[in-house]
Amino acid sequence: MSQATLRVQKISGHAGSVPGESTQREYTVCKLIDTTTCIGCKACEVACTEWNDLPFGETIFNNTYQTMPETRWNYWNLILFNEHEREDGTLMWLMRKNQCMHCSDPGCLDACPADGAIVQYTNGIVDFQQDKCIGCGYCITGCPFNIPKFNHETKRVYKCTLCADRVSEGLEPACIKACPTGCLHFGSKDDMRELANRRANQLRDHSNFPDAGVYDPPGVGGTGVIYVLHDAKHPEIYGGLPSNPHVPWTVKLWKGPLKWLGNLAMVGGLVGLFVHYLRYGPKAREEEDLVPKKGEQP
Amino acid sequence: MSPQEQILPHGRILRYTFRERLVHWIAGFSYVYLLLTGLAFWSPWLFWLALWLGGGQVSRMLHPWVGLLFFIAVAQMYGMWASQMGFTDTDRAWFGSVRHYIRNEDDKMPPAGRYNAGQKLLFWGFFICGTLLLLSGIVLWFPEYIPWSLRWLRYISVIVHASSALLTIGLFLIHVYMGVFAERGAFGSVIRGDVSLDFARRYHPGWYNEIASSSSPRK
Numbered sequence: 025m026s027q028a029t030l031r032v033q034k035i036s037g038h039a040g041s042v043p044g045e046s047t048q049r050e051y052t053v054c055k056l057i058d059t060t061t062c063i064g065c066k067a068c069e070v071a072c073t074e075w076n077d078l079p080f081g082e083t084i085f086n087n088t089y090q091t092m093p094e095t096r097w098n099y100w101n102l103i104l105f106n107e108h109e110r111e112d113g114t115l116m117w118l119m120r121k122n123q124c125m126h127c128s129d130p131g132c133l134d135a136c137p138a139d140g141a142i143v144q145y146t147n148g149i150v151d152f153q154q155d156k157c158i159g160c161g162y163c164i165t166g167c168p169f170n171i172p173k174f175n176h177e178t179k180r181v182y183k184c185t186l187c188a189d190r191v192s193e194g195l196e197p198a199c200i201k202a203c204p205t206g207c208l209h210f211g212s213k214d215d216m217r218e219l220a221n222r223r224a225n226q227l228r229d230h231s232n233f234p235d236a237g238v239y240d241p242p243g244v245g246g247t248g249v250i251y252v253l254h255d256a257k258h259p260e261i262y263g264g265l266p267s268n269p270h271v272p273w274t275v276k277l278w279k280g281p282l283k284w285l286g287n288l289a290m291v292g293g294l295v296g297l298f299v300h301y302l303r304y305g306p307k308a309r310e311e312e313d314l315v316p317k318k319g320e321q322p
Numbered sequence: 323m324s325p326q327e328q329i330l331p332h333g334r335i336l337r338y339t340f341r342e343r344l345v346h347w348i349a350g351f352s353y354v355y356l357l358l359t360g361l362a363f364w365s366p367w368l369f370w371l372a373l374w375l376g377g378g379q380v381s382r383m384l385h386p387w388v389g390l391l392f393f394i395a396v397a398q399m400y401g402m403w404a405s406q407m408g409f410t411d412t413d414r415a416w417f418g419s420v421r422h423y424i425r426n427e428d429d430k431m432p433p434a435g436r437y438n439a440g441q442k443l444l445f446w447g448f449f450i451c452g453t454l455l456l457l458s459g460i461v462l463w464f465p466e467y468i469p470w471s472l473r474w475l476r477y478i479s480v481i482v483h484a485s486s487a488l489l490t491i492g493l494f495l496i497h498v499y500m501g502v503f504a505e506r507g508a509f510g511s512v513i514r515g516d517v518s519l520d521f522a523r524r525y526h527p528g529w530y531n532e533i534a535s536s537s538s539p540r541k
Contacts, residue, residue, distance in 0.1 A: 039366040094470075135480075137363040138378050158378035160363065161465035165476040174466035179379065272473075274481040282481070286488045287365065293492055297499045304426045307505050308524070 030192045034144035036136030044146050052148040053191060054216040055200065057121050058223055058252040059262060060236070061207035064089060064103050064119040071202030072101035072123075075187065095122060097173040100184035101199055104263030118254070120262040121199070121208070124171045124184035126150045126248025131271035134279050135166030148213065148248045149188045154180040168244065168269035186248065216250060223252045243270040334516040335533060342402060346512055349395035352388045353494065359385045360487055386463040389455065396452040403445060406436055412528070413439035428524060435528035440500075447493045451486040458483040 031044030073080065078098040083091035089105040106118040130150045133142040141156040142163060152163075152172070159179035163172040172181045187197035195201075196210040209219060220238040227236035237256025240246050251265070259265035329335055338346070359381040362372035372381040415432040416423070416439035422430040423440070431438075437445070458479035461468060468475050501508045507521040522530040 037366045037369055039369070137366070137369065139366060139369050156378075158372075158382040160382050161462070162480070164465045165473075165480055170470045170473075176466075179383075272477045274477040278480050278484050282484060282488075283365065286484070289488065290491055290495075293495045297495060297503075300424070301499075301503055304424070306503060307426050307428060 030145040030147060030149065030188060032143045033146045034130075034133055035140050036133045036142035037139045039139075047146075050146040052213040053186070053248065054148070054211065054213040055126075055186065055197065055249045056209040056211075056216040056220050056252070057249065058207040058209075058220075059118065059120050060223070060227060060231075060233075060252060060254055061205050062103070062119045062121060063205055063207075064105060064117075065204060066103055067202040067204055068121055068199035068208065069099070069101050069103065071198040072184070073099065075190070075198035076100065076185070095171060095173060095183075097175040097182040100124070100182070106261060106263050108261050116254075118262050120251065120265065122263065123199075123249065124150065124186070125169050125244070126184075126186055128245030128247070129271065131166035131168055131244065131275060132163035132172055133166075134271055135162040135275050136160075137162060145188065147191065149186045149191065150248070151185050151188050152181060152183060154178070154182065157181055166271055166275050168266055168271060213246075213248070220250055220252050224256070227252070227254065239265065241266070241269050243268050329519070329533060330516060333519045335519060335522050335530075336515055337511045337517045337522075338515045340515070343512055343515055345395050345398045345402065349392055349399065352392040352395065353490075355388050356385060356392055357491065357494070359388075364484065364487075386459060389459050393452055393456045396449060399445070400449055403437075404449075407442045407445045409439065409442060410435070413442060416440070433527040433531075434525065435532070436526055438526070440496075444493050444497055448490060451490045451493075454482050454486040455490070458486070 031047060031050070033042060033045050035042050072078075078100070081096060081098055084093075085091060089103075092099060092102055095102045101121060101123045104120045104122050106120070108116045108118050110116055126149055128148065130142070130144060132152075133144060133150060136142045137160060138156055138158045141153055141158065142150065143153060144150050157180040159174070159181065161172075161174055161181065163181055164174065172183050174181050187195070187199075190197055200208045200210040209216060211219075217238070217240065220240075224236045224238050227233040233254045235255045235257045237253060239251035239253055239256060239259055251259075251262075253259060253262060255261065259267050355375075358371045359375060361368045362370070362375070362378075362381060363385075369378070372378045375381050376384075412432045412434070416434060419431060420440070422428075461475050461479035462483055465476055501512065505525065507517050511517045511521075519530070522533070
């Protein structure tokens, strides 16, 4: 969204080199979400909408706290409320702040055909540049987390920027600033991993959550948003957090082997036809030469 | 054989009626637009094609509509030609001796009818791939309406759309090469509609004999 003063290490749909690749000793930033201390107050949602100046949309009411089923083009940060029944029959309320995960290997960026419409800054933030977006929606297909959302008026796709504009100025993202319980943290990826592991250990050792752990899925190269979960073995119970997210294999195939095979076949086909013409030429030089005229027969 | 397929004065045969030629060129021009914008979305190295054709947004907006037009033309072709495109024993023999065809040794080829086996393959290739492109293209046109639970539709569509498009590119290259460069007289036949008797005798002897036997040449 923003044209933040950050250097770029990956560019979607881009031919040639990338200007910012390994030009800066920038550390990877990370947002840590401790679902075990989230109280579902939605302060992060309001802060996100406020800071990014997003127009508000209609909500729904179905006797739950879930006033929106999923994120929207103008609602990038949404807490998912899940009532979970444990094995001993007791209920547990799981609340997970959902937003773009800022994958190290972003499927949206892989799938995007528009030069520069999706970039990954050297600090790891994945950002959409709507002025370059062509509205094809391939990012929607590439994302394993159901995050990019299409705006029918502008025909562009939007999502959380991890407040790249704030981060580039040395500020924390708006959601972090608003959180009243301290369940949101922001810092370098290494620091956040350490903090998350420490919290997970605490949950395992002292709070009777033997399956507590950190969610930083390796299938997408790790993420710029990591979770502490009470039950890291079943992330699906947190509103469908995928247990082993990957960029869809058809997208990988399409942008990988099929692309090279296709390019080779197209260039090979053109060269082959040209060489055929040099070797054999047309089937007959002129239309009249198709068969020998009667008088010319020997 | 349609009733128009008569031997015309000056030793020519009407090969393609006005409707056949019109449908062919609607398909042809729309295919070229789809090819150029499609290649722009296919590779970053060719994205300039989309800019040249009015910008990425315009190309993305028009590609599906032109795709619909292309499919309408393909469906018309199916209506006009499908009945003539069944593979016969001669066609199977034709494929067996395709190496002679490649070496321009047309006299060694089994006698082709109105369409030779290669042309029939082109027709069915374009019809099948065109249908797959339409179905996957509709999903890619409106990806935001595909619910998360049906996301596999999107996953299948990206690969089906690209693969069938690549197959049509192969068919298209050979088709253009044959029609423009290799077979003199073929390009004129789809512009003016007629071919010479020699053309018919050499490339489509089965078709020629059929017409010659039912039509008295007027020279």
